[in-house]
Amino acid sequence: MTHKATYKLLPKIYFPSDLRKLPVEELPDVCKELRQDIFDELADNPGHFASSLGVIELTVALHYVFNTPYDRIVWDVGHQAYGHKILTGRREKFCTNRKLNGLRPFPSPEESEYDTFTCGHASNSISAALGMAVASRQKGEKSRHIIAVIGDGSMSGGLAFEGLNNVAATPNDMLIILNDNNMSIDRSVGGMKHYLHQLHTSNAYNKLRYNVSNKLFSWGWLNEKRKRTIIRFNNAIKSLINNQQNVFEGMSIRYFGPGDGHNVIELVQTLKSLKDMKGPKLLHIHTIKGKGFKPAEEAATIWHAPGRFDKETGERISLDTSNLPPLYQDVFGETLLELAKQNKKIVGVTPAMPTGCSMNILMKAMPQRAFDVGIAEGHAATFSGGMAKDGLIPFCNIYSSFAQRAYDNIIHDVAIQRLPVVFCLDRAGLVGEDGPTHHGAFDMAALRAIPNLTICSPLNEIELRNMMYTAQLPDKGPFVIRYPKGRGVTCDWKRPMTEIAIGKGQMLKNGHNIAVLSIGPIGNTVTEAIKQFEKQATENDDSITVAHYDMRFLKPIDTNILDKVGREFQKVLTVEDGIINGGFGSAVLEYFADKGYKPDIIRIGLPDEFVTHGTVNELHHLVGIDTAGILNHLNTLYQKHTL
16 A cells, blocks of 8 residues: 555554554544545445544554553454554555455454454454453463453443453453444444443542552552452442442442543543553443544444545445346345335344344334344344244344354244244355355354244345245244345346245256256356356257256255256256355255265355455355356266266
């Protein structure tokens, strides 16, 4: 990346050790340059924009006060970590961020020693940091500081509260920084958001309490046991006087704040005062998502990941999509509203992704029938189960990768009771630049083992509508519909919806020599590969033909098609946009083995590894499920056929 001439300080900062050489008075200028550097880079190389702008001052202050990488900073989610990446030896490579073979989209220990823990899913920073704090104690590393940075949106996740509960009961000196910007991706919701806005503790009081505590320890009048008793009594008196309950201090976690998260000098002073304080403590700061760029401050949801934009005008650069097929998420959102108008039992549930999954369409039209439950996927599943138990039909939309966090809830709170919850798993399959923490790789393999579930995937937008229509009909039980990120293939998709027979696939093309079984939109790629293959075969004066079956349902799988293929074909190819171990191809193999069918079968899908980041097309090519990859496997089967 070309350094801008206007940057006086940033080009000299290769690592935090360089930052710490500067006088504190120059840190505001560092923040200004760092914010501009991110702005310049993301205008042409899209990424998570507003989150990183909102924590520039915090990022600079943390690396200035603490001895990173020896001291551990654990970021939650990782949307906000671009400034961290630039300050930790990656500025020259930041232009490769989110690109194939470039910098990873989120902090990863595999990329840098400054990245202390894998980021991507929310609410894990407190638990991970506590584990590190305990490990440091066990190893006698008394000088190592552990800091967890968590946003108010992530605080709605149950794991965050599990971590807090353990922090209160486990000896540690860790610092939790609560970055409160009233946002996750969309606006934060729920009681915690309102609570955090009301919370306040006097800075003068905290300084007095800290000084008195140190004196009493030095005189031998105070030990840890007495300290905890006094803290509980002190907190009770303070709550009575202020007419305010502090949940953190109620758990014996010292609370400081709220403070200004955009005053870097004040942040440095505060962090220095907290740095060596014993016991768990929480610093609450207020920040503005998108700080420093007015459009992002005013529309943080849009500017969370805005794509390319004009650096001069700030206008987002968008292509004309009027003649393109729709996004699958928009087909879901509009179809859900259409169904809700027909069926009063239908409600919508999403864990903090109403815009991303397009449930905001239902929320706008019928706000009383759509629920954003915050970053709480397990709760979303169980909440949906509770509504279903008493007669409603919840459409619970969760990104596939995040649905992993609700696995037990799906089993225990929905499947066992055969409750009519429709789980719509958006972003199924490879999602692209967000990488391994966000790929929807495991849903088919994980869910097909669960009794009572119906699991399906549409070939196109029309099939998605029909599957949603079918799922809300009586006596369908728990229903899972998986579909990918991005655009479909059908412009004329708003057609009347019809019921699909459960467990019934469809033959897309007849053939006699090779059978291809696919599930989901990847079947459209299969169709193109078959066309190219048969064209080649015709040019070689060969009459070989390929049959193509869109199975639609993983569970129950269409055994009529499998019996036909098992009896009539010796060459079979299965294709899926999901992990190959235990997924769709494995289900086909299991059935063939049980029935004694022994075709020559090749399974292709996602390999037994965490797939990297890049564009969806690049990744499909990388794992061999693009047209070229499928064609290659057809040629392999063809060669075996001719032997």
